[in-house]
Amino acid sequence: MTDTPGRAAGLQTSATVLTVRQVRDYHALTLVAPAVAERFRPGQFVALAVGGADSARLVRRCLPVYEVKPDYGGTVEVVFDHRGSADPGTGWLVSRRARDRIDLIGPLGRPFRLPRDPVRCLLVGGGPGAAALFSLADTLRRRECTVHFLLGGPTAGAVFGAQSAQRIGDSATVVTEDGSLGEAGTVREALPAVIEKTGADVVYACGPTPLLRAVSAVATEFGLPSQVSVEEFLRQTAVCGTGLCMTCVLPMIDDDGVTRMVRACADGPVLRGDRVRWGDLGTIPFDALGAPRALGGAL
């Protein structure tokens, strides 16, 4: 009898490291994990145990998937930021070499919802999370959607995948705050013009929380649906990635209009941008289901 019955075969696997490489300011780690590659859908993530089997580090690192490939039976490439990081966990990942083994759980979380019709899609990204947009772009193109990119960051080095976006996108706009790549400016400033120019029908985004907040707000102003992956929030708050620990919760408005605390890992990481209460992240809004009562309340 194995620990993983058929229904979950391969969800947790000891993956073999193929390569670790630096991509601009980030690191990309490619792992051989056929069962994960086979089931992966764009927007999902993987949770890596760091430090080896006897490690004292118990928190899994939840990382976005850049791409899956059929090589070696199936590989998964994740992207993360270690530059300037005090986290010895990502330091351990950076120091992996080919043939090392990493305990991996995935694919996890809800993927990006895909349009039924061939529509015009705008994919907005920043930070290492932008990596999650490229497998989405492939899938959208196979569905004959038009795919436009808007990527941004503080500096050229912080923009992941600018060249890939130019190659595979119907258009690609890059903005940096210091003007070192593309136009000078922020994603928020550039977004309205890009939406108008591309005639986008839907906006997808992945990256830092302030970027997602801006994208959701602008998309809503234009009356467009937005699908955003709260990749950075997940990475910063999650312990397990599997929905057990309840540490990665954020306030979201449900279909019935009630705000509930939902798990970024299991209910996300892809969420409807217009439903997330971005201004209330890191709080329990007073009107959320189960929020603490006013002082002096009974029970």
Add this chain to the structure above:
Amino acid sequence: MTDLTTRIGPLELANPIVTAAGCGGTGRELARFFELARLGAFTTASVMLQPRAGRPTPRAAETPSGMLTAMGLPGPGIDAFLERDLPWLAEQDVPVIVSVAGNSREEYAEVARRLNAVRTVAAVEVNLAAPNVEDRGRMFGRLPGPAAEVVRAVRTAVRRGVPVLAKLAPDVTDLVNVALACVDAGAEGLSLINTMTGLVIDPTTLRPALAGVSGGLSGPAIRPVALRCVYEVHAALPTVPIIGSGGVASGLDALEFVLAGASAVAVGTALFRDPTAAPRILRELEEALSDRRIGRLADAVGLAHRPPGRVPPQISPRRGAASPGRVSEPEEKLP
């Protein structure tokens, strides 16, 4: 074949490995990784009367060999629990221990009373680490008096035949006294230990790392404390069954708890790193018992309390266990 069955008062479990309250989600999340029927029992997160959002994020910080969490007892409330979560658990062919909590003694009792409506509750575990509003938010289990009052209220509310267990945290002056008070008040078993309070400060923000400021420390970092608690309480109350918990991550860890006096062992934080930890620990515990030629788990409970000379030293040091007294090679070659 090792006999792994164990008893928590009137409750018989097929094996001693259970999940710790608040670490197994609703059960559905773990069931993606293994069949819950392989557990001795599944313990739910603490259920309260009303839905509860819990604490803001950040709720967790990684610490050496552990983690600090301030969750604030999030949960759907007893009504949603009975409607949505418990019926699903009841179909999994695993005994369900329902953890209950409250802001007052009356709330604990009311939650426990509502559980009588269903026949699928194997035991009720009273989480005495919930903050007592009438005691400036300090936990009920801090002192024998309030702990006993809550246990008595729950014992009165819960149907006869369903055991009531008291779960205690170690941050008290005299844990044995609190345990004794709970047993006097009707607890048929004890669950030891809950997390211990700790603090982490973020050197970037120069503020506490958790939104709740302090939090509960769990993981292997607290295992020696947990073992000491189980050992002391078992010494004082040898007939009271104990579910031991605190940083159990392997079969040998579980064995330590059994030897200290635990009849069952709860796996908590380990599930976050390794969701299949529980069946693995069970397999390792079975091997560890068999290596030591202990045919029945029940025979190992509290074995560490015997004087050194009387413990049969049957294990080779090569098999990785510390052995009190003399060490001799087993006569038969072990596989």
